[in-house]
Structure formats: C-alpha cells, structure tokens
Amino acid sequence: MDVSYILDELNKPQREAVSAPPAPVLVLAGAGSGKTRVLVHRIAWLIEVEHVAPFSILSVTFTNKAAHEMRGRIEDLLGTPVGGMWVGTFHGLAHRLLRRHWQEAKLPQHFQILDSDDQLRLVKRAQRSLDLDDKLWPPRQAQWFINARKDEGVRPQYMQENGDINYLQMIRIYTAYEDLCKQSGVVDFGELLLRSLELIRDNPELQKHYQQRFRHILVDEFQDTNELQYAWLQLLSGASSPVFAVGDDDQSIYGWRGAKIENIQNFTRDYSSAITVKLEQNYRSTSNILDAANALIANNAGRLGKNLWTDDPDGELIKLYAAYNEIDEASYIAGQIHKWVEQGGKRDEIAILYRSNAQSRVFESQFIEQGIPYRVYGGQRFFERAEIKDALAYLRITANRDDDPSFERVVNQPTRGIGEKTVSVIRDYATQHSLSMWQASKEVVANGHLTARAGNAVNGFIELINEMADGIYELALHDQVRHVIASSKLKEHFLKKEGDEKGNNRVENLKELISASQAFEYKPEDEHANLDILTAFLSHAALEAGEGQGDPNEDSVQMMSMHSAKGLEFPQVFITGMEEGLFPHKNALEEAGRMEEERRLCYVAITRARQVLTLSYAEQRQLYGNTMYGIVPSKFIHEIPGSLIDEVRSQQVPTWNTFGSKRQNQSSYQSSNETGFSIGQRISHATFGEGVILDTEGAGSSARVQVNFDYEGSKWLVLAYANLSAI
DNA sequence: ATATAGAATCTTTTT
DNA sequence: GATTCTATAT
Numbered sequence: 001m002d003v004s005y006i007l008d009e010l011n012k013p014q015r016e017a018v019s020a021p022p023a024p025v026l027v028l029a030g031a032g033s034g035k036t037r038v039l040v041h042r043i044a045w046l047i048e049v050e051h052v053a054p055f056s057i058l059s060v061t062f063t064n065k066a067a068h069e070m071r072g073r074i075e076d077l078l079g080t081p082v083g084g085m086w087v088g089t090f091h092g093l094a095h096r097l098l099r100r101h102w103q104e105a106k107l108p109q110h111f112q113i114l115d116s117d118d119q120l121r122l123v124k125r126a127q128r129s130l131d132l133d134d135k136l137w138p139p140r141q142a143q144w145f146i147n148a149r150k151d152e153g154v155r156p157q158y159m160q161e162n163g164d165i166n167y168l169q170m171i172r173i174y175t176a177y178e179d180l181c182k183q184s185g186v187v188d189f190g191e192l193l194l195r196s197l198e199l200i201r202d203n204p205e206l207q208k209h210y211q212q213r214f215r216h217i218l219v220d221e222f223q224d225t226n227e228l229q230y231a232w233l234q235l236l237s238g239a240s241s242p243v244f245a246v247g248d249d250d251q252s253i254y255g256w257r258g259a260k261i262e263n264i265q266n267f268t269r270d271y272s273s274a275i276t277v278k279l280e281q282n283y284r285s286t287s288n289i290l291d292a293a294n295a296l297i298a299n300n301a302g303r304l305g306k307n308l309w310t311d312d313p314d315g316e317l318i319k320l321y322a323a324y325n326e327i328d329e330a331s332y333i334a335g336q337i338h339k340w341v342e343q344g345g346k347r348d349e350i351a352i353l354y355r356s357n358a359q360s361r362v363f364e365s366q367f368i369e370q371g372i373p374y375r376v377y378g379g380q381r382f383f384e385r386a387e388i389k390d391a392l393a394y395l396r397i398t399a400n401r402d403d404d405p406s407f408e409r410v411v412n413q414p415t416r417g418i419g420e421k422t423v424s425v426i427r428d429y430a431t432q433h434s435l436s437m438w439q440a441s442k443e444v445v446a447n448g449h450l451t452a453r454a455g456n457a458v459n460g461f462i463e464l465i466n467e468m469a470d471g472i473y474e475l476a477l478h479d480q481v482r483h484v485i486a487s488s489k490l491k492e493h494f495l496k497k498e499g500d501e502k503g504n505n506r507v508e509n510l511k512e513l514i515s516a517s518q519a520f521e522y523k524p525e526d527e528h529a530n531l532d533i534l535t536a537f538l539s540h541a542a543l544e545a546g547e548g549q550g551d552p553n554e555d556s557v558q559m560m561s562m563h564s565a566k567g568l569e570f571p572q573v574f575i576t577g578m579e580e581g582l583f584p585h586k587n588a589l590e591e592a593g594r595m596e597e598e599r600r601l602c603y604v605a606i607t608r609a610r611q612v613l614t615l616s617y618a619e620q621r622q623l624y625g626n627t628m629y630g631i632v633p634s635k636f637i638h639e640i641p642g643s644l645i646d647e648v649r650s651q652q653v654p655t656w657n658t659f660g661s662k663r664q665n666q667s668s669y670q671s672s673n674e675t676g677f678s679i680g681q682r683i684s685h686a687t688f689g690e691g692v693i694l695d696t697e698g699a700g701s702s703a704r705v706q707v708n709f710d711y712e713g714s715k716w717l718v719l720a721y722a723n724l725s726a727i
Numbered sequence: 728a729t730a731t732a733g734a735a736t737c738t739t740t741t742t
Numbered sequence: 743g744a745t746t747c748t749a750t751a752t
Contacts, residue, residue, distance in 0.1 A: 062742075091742045116741085134747095140737090189742050256740065356739050358743085378741080412728095419728045453728095497730095543742075563740045585739055601740080624738060625743045 003048045006041055006077075010034075017277040018042045020244075022050065022216070024271035026264070027246040030308040031293070031607035032284030032569065035246050036066075039218055040073045042244055043085075046216055047078065055084035056215040058236065062224055064089055064544045066567055070220070086214075090229050091189055092543055094196035098187070099531055099539075101206065105199045108185040110400040110535050113542035117384065118405045119143060119188045125408075126176035129431050132169060142173045149174065150190030151226045151258035153197065183436055184404035190228075197232050211238035221567075222247030222267070226258035234270070243271070249304045250297050253563060253601045255593065264304065282308045282607075284569050286315025289613050292640045293606040299639050300596045317646035319614040320637065326359075326577075326621045330366035333574050336614065337372055337557060340572060347373060351558045351570040353605050355583040358623075359576065360559050369722070373556035378564045381545035387494060387506040388513055392541055394484045398469040399535055402436035414493030417457035425449060426458070438462075464488075477533045478518035485510050562605040573609035575602075578617040578634040602636045614648075683724045690727065 007015050014034055017027045018041045029035035043059065046052040061067045071087045086093060095113070098105050114122065123146065124139045149159070156174040161167065181187065187195065200207050217237050219225070222245040225233070237243050245267055252261045268274050282290055290310050297303070323329035337350060352363055357379040367374045382388060390413055393406035400406075408427075412418045429449065430440035442462060445455045468487055472480035485491065491510060495503040520540065522533050531539075558570065577583055584598035606613065617633045637645075684690045 064742085089742065192742090253740075257742090358738075361743090415729070417728065421728085457728095545742085561740060587739070622743090 003045075006044050006048060010037075010041065011281055013277050013279050013281075014038050014041075017279070018045050019049075020275050020277070022242050024242045024267070024274040025244045026222075026267050026274050026276045027244070027279060028264075028276065028304060028306060029246055029248055029279040030282060030306050031248065031251060031604070032282040033279035033308070034283060035248070035279065036070065036073065036220070036567075038279065039220055039244075039246055040070065040077055042218065043074050044077050047082070052215055053084070054082040056213060057085045057218070058093070058214040058216070059085065059087045059218040059220075060090055060093060060233070061087075061220040062089060063567070064092070066220060067092065089543075090225075090232070091192050094192040094232070095539060095543060097196040097199060098192065101199055101203075104203050104206065105195055107187065107195070108400065108402070111185045111187050112396050112400055112403050112406070112535075113192070113539055114181075114186050114188040114405060115384065115542055115545065116143070116189070117389070118186070121408070122180055122184075122186075122405055123173065123177055125404075125427070126173050126180055129180075130172055130176055132173065137166075137169055137173070142170060142177075145170045146174050146177060147188075147190050148258060150188075150194050151228050153194060153228050153231060155194075180404065183402065183430075183434065185400055185402050185436075186405060193228050193232060197228065197235060200235050207235070207238075210236055211241060215241050216244065217241055218244040218246075220246055221251075223249050223252035223261055223264055224254045224259045225263050227260055227263075228258075230260070230263045230266070243267075248306075250300070250306065250600055251566065251604050253566065253597060253604060255597050278306060280306055280308055282310045282312075284610055285310065285607060286312050286611060288315050288317060288644050289606060289609050292318055292613070292644050293603050295641050295644075296599065296606065296636060296639045297603045300599055316612055318640065318644050319612075319648050320645050321614060321616040321648045322633070323616055323618040324620070326362045326618045326623075327366065329576060329616050329618045330362045332616065333363070333576070333614075334366050334370050334372060336574075338370075345571070347555045347557045349571040350574070351560065351565060351568070351572070351608060352574045352576060353560065353562045353565050353608070354576050355562060355585055355601075357561055359582075363559060363576075367557065373554050374559055375554075375556045377558065377560035382509070382512070382516075383541045383545045385506075385509055387490065387509055390490055391481070391485050391488070391510060391513055392538060394465075394468065394488050394490075395481065395534060396538055397438070397465055398472065398484070399532075399538065401438040401465070404430075404437045407437045410488070411458075411461055414489055414497075416460060417453065418461060419454075422450060422454040422458065472534075477520060477522075477537055478514050480534060481514050481517040485514070562601050565608050566604050569608055569610055571610045572612040572614075573605070574614045574616065575605045576616050577621075578615050578637055579621070580632040580634055581628075582621075582623075583634055584636070599636065599639075682727045684727050685722060685724055 007018060010018060011034075014037070017025060017038050020042075027035070027038060029038065039059070043057060046057060047054060059070060061070060067088045071082070071085075074085075074087075075081050086096070088096070098107060098111075102109050102111065120139060120143050123143045124134070127134065127137065127139055127142065149156075156171055156178060159171050159174075161171065181191065200210060214236055217233060219233060224247075233243060245264075247264055249261055249264055252259060255261070268276060285293070287310055290308055290312075294308060321329070321332050323332060333352065337347065340350060341347060352360075354360065360376050360379065364374065364376065383392070390410060393403075393409040396403050396406040397410065408423070411423060426437055426441045426444055429435070429444050430437045433440065433443075435443070441458050444450055445458050445462075448455070450458065464487070468484055471487065472483050475483065491507050494506040497503070498506070517537055520533075520537050522536060562575070583602070584595060588594035588598045615637060617631065617637070619631055620627055620629050621631060622628075682690065
C-alpha cells in the first residue's frame, strides 16, 4: 500500500513527528507551523503504517470546533470514516465514560449536566441553606473556588481547615453544594472530569480495560491542560500507551482557569524516553507579521525557546489606527471592510478580535447601520438563552424529576401562582429531609403544609410535568420538544409578558430549538451508548452550547474574542481596543504571571493574521456606562518594532483645544452644529427612506445624527457613511 | 402572588 | 450598560 501521501507534503521536523516510533512524543509547535496537520497525519500514519485500529486511538482537544475539524480532516485524508476512534474534548470524553459506567460512577442513569449559570444558582442555594450572607461571601467567588478545587482534583472532605474563617466557609459551601448536586443528580463541568478520573482510578478492571484499549493517545493544545486533565491522561495511558502531545508554551492563555504550562516541562520529566520535536517554520503569516509576533513574545521570560521563521515575503506593514473613540474605531474598520470587499475580498476572510465580548456591541451596531453582514462567536450562546433554558429545563425534569435546578427554574415559569414563599417552604422541607424538591413538593402538599391555594398550584405543576412525561413517551425527539414547548405555554407567556418584539424573538428561538432537535444526530453505537435520545440531546445542549445566531452560509465578517480565535487564521485581522486596562486587562496587573499571559494572548491574536494586520485603539471609550478619558495605548504596541508599523491617520484627525473640552472639526460637513444638519430637518436615506433629524452628536468622521424615519423608526447614523441628503 | 420601578451590583477569557 | 436583586404597590 502506498502511504507516501502521508509524508509527502510535510517538512522535515513535521515528518519526524508524524513517523516517530511508538514512544511518548512532545511536539512544540509554533503558531501556524502545521500543528493540526501533524496530528492528523500522525493518526493516518498510525492507522496505515503501524496498523493501529482506529478503535485503539484516543484523540483529545479543547474545543468542540477543534474536535470536529480533527475528525473531518482525518476522514478526508484517509478517504474513509473512522468510526470507533474516540475524538473529542476532555469534557465530552469524560462524559462518555460516565454515561457508559454510570453505575460504577455512582450516578443516576439520567444525570444532567450543569452549565456555569445553573451552577451559580445551585451555589447560591447552598449558601442560603447555610445562612451565609451573599454580600459577605459572593456566590461567584464560591463558585470560582469550587471549580478551582475540582480542577486540582480536591474534594471537600480532604480539605483541612487552616484557621481562616473565609477558607472554612468556602469548604462548607463546597460541601453543601456537593450534597445538592448529589441529591439532584446533576454534574458540573469540573465534576465530569474529576468523577471520570475517580471512576477509572477506583475500578481496576475498568482501568485495565481502557488502558488496553487505547494504544495511542493524542492531545492537542497541551499547554492548556490543567492538573486534573494531565492526571486523567496519565491514568488512561498507563505504562504502555504512548502520549503524543502537541502544544506551544507561547500560546498558553488559560492559566486563569487552572491550565499549567508546567505540564509541558513535566512531560519530558514524567516520560523520560520522550522524543521532542520543534516545529518552527510558519506557513501562515507574512514576514512582517511574524517579526512583530516574535519581537513581542521575546519580552516574556522563561520560554522554552522557539524561533518562528518564514520563507514568505515581507508583506504589508502592520497598520495602527488611533481612533477618537470606540465609534470612530468601528467606523474606520467598517470602511476598511468596504475597501476589502470592493477589491474582491470576501467578508469571511476578515476577523475582528477583542479582549472582552462586551466590545462586540459597538461593532455590531455600526455594521448593522452600514449593512455589513457579520457573525459573532462566543458571548451569549444559543443554548444559554433564557427561553431555551426554560424549555430545556422542562425537558430535563421529565427525564429526571429530581433535577432541582430545573425544578426551580420552571415551577413558576410561566407564573402559575407558586410564589417565592411557597417555593421556599418546599426548599426548606427538601433540605431538612434530604429530598429533591420534586419529592418534597409532593410530601408538602400531602402533609398540608401549604395553603389550599398554593397546594393546588403545586399539584397543578406536578400534574403538568407528569402529563408532559406521559405525552412525550415514545415520540420522536423533535415532537417531544414541540410537545413540551406547547404544553408549558412558554410561547404565550413570553408574548404576553415581553410584547411583540422581544417576545417574538424568543418564540423564534424556541422554534429554532425544535429544528435543532430535529437535526440532532443520534449515534447510539458510540458516544451515547445505552442512552435515550432525549438525555443525549440534553447533554449535547450542555456540552456544546452552540454558537450565537447568524446564517453560517452568508459571507460575513467574523467577530470573536482573542481567546476563541486560537487555532483559527484569517487573511485580514483587526485587533481592537489596544489600550492599557483593556488589553492588557487591568485585572492582569495585580497577579504575578498574568501580564505574561496577556502578552501570549496578544501573540496568539497577531499570529492569526495571514496578510493584513491592523491594530487599533481609542483615545476615549465608553465602557460599562461611563466614558474613559486619557486612555494610554497598550504597551504591546510599543513592544512591536516601529519599523514594522504604519501609523494610519484618520482623514479628520480629532484635535483638542487647550482645555480638552471640544473637538475641532475639519470635515466638509462642518457648519454651526458640526454635522451640517439641523434638528427637525427633513432628510432622505437610500435604504431607510425619508425621515426627520432628532438629534446630532460628535463631529468629523464620527459625527452622528439620530433620524426618525417614517417607516423604519429612529436610528443613529454615522454621517461619513450614511450619505443623507436634505429634502 | 405578582408586576413594576428603582437600586444595587458587576463587569475577562470557556468546557 | 445591562442585568439582577429589592422594595413597594396592586
């Protein structure tokens, strides 16, 4: 069999890694050096040359996106589906283990997964049961504490008091929270990993089984593994199955959630026979972009040492745009997008990156105004929307009556006369008798602890859920979802409560949930073994929160946080908000090591760009409701050699008078009120039609007017693009 | 019990 | 700014 296609198109170090003997291998792969490629080809090599059965291969990634891409590329390369191979995220694979062995893991068969939102609610409830004041011990902090301990593999019963009252309270909350999870049959993200680790560790037969099964384990983004994940890998690989780890210490950006760069160093210590390969040739970016990235990251101490180089030409200089404010920043970028498209570029070749998701809003409104299609990744996700979570909670409670978080979510949604007081009676009863709220509410009604009215209402709810469960029995999944949405009366509730615009939006999303369930593929032969389709779908919803909306087929600009950009590449990249305090983020100043992580994040962002890279910052910015003045450009800008930077000037550079109070305007629109239009004036717009000016604001390139259009309602428009004409 | 208004609070990144 | 909690009125 001719296997040359596996090695032919690789460079020397890539080949070395792909064809390495079956020993532990550590691949230090710089950005754009063909990391995924090496992983994919390695798997092809194992299957075709080493004759390893796909069944015996375990391949772990961090994001669902990466996992899907991995499987797709392997199948493309081999030209055949590779069923039986385990490819997925740490959490996804841990989940699979727990579903298979729910009994040994001491979980109910229909355990449900908590997302961080659900988790926070449950932490709050744990705190309330301990009579701890939310003000003194913020639930978020407790949640963070719990997750950090789980990532370290520490259970509360093994934690020692150290005299610190704060620490003691945290332990108490952690304990109470675990009890609640157990009672409700729910499992959080950290628990998936920890529980599956304990499952394998404490069941020698299972351990033997899986260690024999997985002859080869491959890990992507190894620098982002935390202690628990590393232990998980070691446990599954045992003594005999070599781990093939690919990572880049310069791209470690998840230290804040427990990722340990040290795992890379430890790897060669723990596996003394490990082969290390460095991939240093970059195939992605122009020389200028790469030089900038190298210069920047050189400011970090304690790197493993890698030097990325490329054969590619210099390319364009890196553009730097100093915007007057965040609106000007967005409108400049919108202008650049127009230019790119006019020159024949596609919009989806452009990425806009920012430090925090909140920054996307300004771009969104600007792009809507200018008719630029865009797609936002991250932020509020589909399965995290309130209406979707409501519907899912109904579904969950039909699958597992004891799911307290779901119970609390929907007992009175839509309102059915079960108020806070009734709920707290049930909650207290549940806590006292170690029951789930479902069981407690039945007993409370039977014991007559409630007024007749409240008792009736609770009974009504119990009957509703039971009827729902009966009604969806043996229906197709999408009919189950449809049925539950209908009999819960959620649609009617939202329409009545939130009016047409918002309510309709929620109704649309609920319809989309039905479509999503219809499109859900059920593969009983592997991951959801012995799992009914509803539980499988609910797990899927929790583990893959789904992207925000937006038509994936439309050619649209891609907007995302720098974190979620990792692993992706784009011909043109805008890195926005390059301002001290925003990026590097102000929280990074306090803790040691955080600044270097911010710098690595910047390195990741820069190396996403293939041809054109633009950095931008604003001199003033409205953030969290108030305007920040006197913004200092990010130190990272200064860490890039000036010779690589081309400072782009706004056509109308805002200049300040001595008092810094008012901007002069050099635009052609200049007139008495700085915009050329007066309030009350009638104007016409190409797409929105005719309207009346309501207000004006700003000047120059960021001058805006508010127009009340006859048919479209009122909108803010940037004059530089809106092209309004007076009537 | 519920709807509403006003106050308080929190704003980094994600499976 | 937006969400989430709290106090008050219905």
